[in-house]
Amino acid sequence: GAVVSQHPSWVICKSGTSVKIECRSLDFQATTMFWYRQFPKQSLMLMATSNEGSKATYEQGVEKDKFLINHASLTLSTLTVTSAHPEDSSFYICSARDGRIAHEQYFGPGTRLTVT
Amino acid sequence: DAKTTQPNSMESNEEEPVHLPCNHSTISGTDYIHWYRQLPSQGPEYVIHGLTSNVNNRMASLAIAEDRKSSTLILHRATLRDAAVYYCIQTYNFNKFYFGSGTKLNVKP
Numbered sequence: 001g002a003v004v005s006q007h008p009s010w011v012i013c014k015s016g017t018s019v020k021i022e023c024r025s026l027d028f029q030a031t032t033m034f035w036y037r038q039f040p041k042q043s044l045m046l047m048a049t050s051n052e053g054s055k056a057t058y059e060q061g062v063e064k065d066k067f068l069i070n071h072a073s074l075t076l077s078t079l080t081v082t083s084a085h086p087e088d089s090s091f092y093i094c095s096a097r098d099g100r101i102a103h104e105q106y107f108g109p110g111t112r113l114t115v116t
Numbered sequence: 117d118a119k120t121t122q123p124n125s126m127e128s129n130e131e132e133p134v135h136l137p138c139n140h141s142t143i144s145g146t147d148y149i150h151w152y153r154q155l156p157s158q159g160p161e162y163v164i165h166g167l168t169s170n171v172n173n174r175m176a177s178l179a180i181a182e183d184r185k186s187s188t189l190i191l192h193r194a195t196l197r198d199a200a201v202y203y204c205i206q207t208y209n210f211n212k213f214y215f216g217s218g219t220k221l222n223v224k225p
Contacts, residue, residue, distance in 0.1 A: 006159075043217050044160070044213075046212060093160070095159075095160075095213070104162070107159035
């Protein structure tokens with residue numbers, strides 16, 4: 001089946017620094033990638049949608065200047081959390097949609113971010 | 117926003133069938149129903165999806181009501197590895213997934 005990877009799997013950073021999370025589709029071309037955030041014991045919350053070569057579309061309430069998304073190729077999207085604060089600590093999950101199978105999304109394993 | 121409602125939790129005995137219900141009363145004609153499950157600290161895993169007809173795969177079966185306002189995920193023989201949070205997702209608006217609270221399935225040995 002389709003595989004999506006994320007790097008790093010976990011990261012600890014100091015408050016005020018920026019952190020970049022990578023999401024890669026390993027065996028298919030992802031025309032669209034999605035980024036989610038999940039707090040402990042809560043469901044996944046969609047943050048933004050990114051299409052290859054164009055600007056990301058952010059969900060209401062998500063700060064686009066804080067969560068920078070780049071989707072420069074059909075296999076890679078990155079999420080940069082800028083000036084991270086402890087409240088940004090969360091589980092960040094990406095998913096990718098195969099352009100040939102419109103209704104399927106394949107999820108990455110997630111990245112645990114802890115801001116101290 | 118999520119458009120589906122599911123029970124918060126369910127319990128099953130190992131090797132018995134499990135029926136996980138989902139209500140999606142606002143579904144439109146072109147919306148698909150997807151089911152994913154998630155283990156702690158992992159990304160969601162695809163289970164099954166359907167549009168109008170009942171669907172079967174090696175993991176589960178999906179029974180969709182005739183009016184499409186509800187569906188049921190059926191695990192034919194629950195195992196301990198099936199213990200997870202199961203999400204029912206109604207897709208619309210360029211196939212974005214808006215997750216509801218899901219059903220936490222506990223499987224007893």
